[in-house]
Amino acid sequence: MANLGEKDELASNNPDLYFNSAMVNRYLENYESALSGFHAASLKDPSLNAELEVQKLVKVLIKLEDSIINKGQMKSKRFASLVSSLRNENVKLSLKLVTTRSLHEGLNKGLSLMVKVLVFIQHENLVPLYYVVSDSEGSCCILSVYGLRNGVIKESDTVTLLEPSYRSIRVSWKDKTYDFKALRADFRQQILLNGRVPSVQDATCSTIRAQHILP
Numbered sequence: 458m459a460n461l462g463e464k465d466e467l468a469s470n471n472p473d474l475y476f477n478s479a480m481v482n483r484y485l486e487n488y489e490s491a492l493s494g495f496h497a498a499s500l501k502d503p504s505l506n507a508e509l510e511v512q513k514l515v516k517v518l519i520k521l522e523d524s525i526i527n528k529g530q531m532k533s534k535r536f537a538s539l540v541s542s543l544r545n546e547n548v549k550l551s552l553k554l555v556t557t558r559s560l561h562e563g564l565n566k567g568l569s570l571m572v573k574v575l576v577f578i579q580h581e582n583l584v585p586l587y588y589v590v591s592d593s594e595g596s597c598c599i600l601s602v603y604g605l606r607n608g609v610i611k612e613s614d615t616v617t618l619l620e621p622s623y624r625s626i627r628v629s630w631k632d633k634t635y636d637f638k639a640l641r642a643d644f645r646q647q648i649l650l651n652g653r654v655p656s657v658q659d660a661t662c663s664t665i666r667a668q669h670i671l672p
Contacts, residue, residue, distance in 0.1 A: 472501035529576030543593040617649035
């Protein structure tokens with residue numbers, strides 16, 4: 458029987474483990490770990506095409522950062538109009554309504570955040586759905602949505618996040634740093650869309666599927 462050291466060595470030399478671990482990290486939005494995992498898998502087995510996954514993820518990070526900087530390429534007057542309209546929203550909430558600057562890293566218990574959707578960010582993977590959103594103070598974030606079908610949330614919609622998950626994301630890769638604020642919603646019940654919980658018909662199942670596993 459192989460001892461623990463031998464098992465660790467076998468695992469460290471298994472490109473499939475690196476690849477599938479990177480897939481999980483990408484799903485969890487641990488972007489730097491995902492990039493490192495895909496890169497390691499590509500070095501150990503180029504046939505996995507893991508370097509393509511690195512390129513795809515870097516492309517996503519560039520899009521996310523640029524979209525926040527450019528406010529989704531929305532014109533100033535349109536942006537100002539959407540942001541100001543949030544102040545007139547009348548949604549009854551049992552949770553305290555705050556703006557982005559009042560959020561802390563992680564899950565914000567007892568709080569809610571109302572944002573306007575500026576733009577949907579297209580990318581090659583099915584999940585998550587990425588949106589650029591702004592709160593009533595004009596502070597922009599990336600909103601990652603899991604568990605809803607593409608097309609349910611549209612530009613100009615008002616999204617209220619219940620007990621939002623908030624992160625400051627900073628990814629360093631090959632002499633380039635990607636830096637942006639991010640919100641995450643894993644289930645439709647964490648969202649009010651224009652004042653209502655999305656319907657069951659709007660929901661979808663988000664899963665992680667392992668690849669390159671022999672039967």
